[in-house]
Amino acid sequence: MANKLKGRPPGSPNVEYVPVQSFPAACPKCHSTELKNVQGAKVTRRNIAGKLPNGFTFGSVEHRRMRCKCGQNLIVRSYFQK
Numbered sequence: 001m002a003n004k005l006k007g008r009p010p011g012s013p014n015v016e017y018v019p020v021q022s023f024p025a026a027c028p029k030c031h032s033t034e035l036k037n038v039q040g041a042k043v044t045r046r047n048i049a050g051k052l053p054n055g056f057t058f059g060s061v062e063h064r065r066m067r068c069k070c071g072q073n074l075i076v077r078s079y080f081q082k
């Protein structure tokens with residue numbers, strides 16, 4: 001069948017999965033992922049489109065200031081499809 005690659009295999013649930021980016025941001029100093037939001041820090045969201053190395057296409061990027069438990073300040077980037 002020519003359309004063998006299209007469609008779902010028999011028995012697949014009819015559920016659509018949306019790919020999302022889940023990078024646990026890690027501190028470059030101590031490699032901890034225990035990051036806390038900085039009090040009163042602004043979250044910057046920019047409409048920048050692009051593609052991540054894993055193929056995820058994003059339409060906006062959010063920059064959030066966070067602080068690691070070791071005291072290192074970080075800007076954590078989150079990617080959104082829109």
Ligand SMILES: [Zn+2]
Nearest residue numbers: 027030068070
């Ligand atoms: Zn750290």
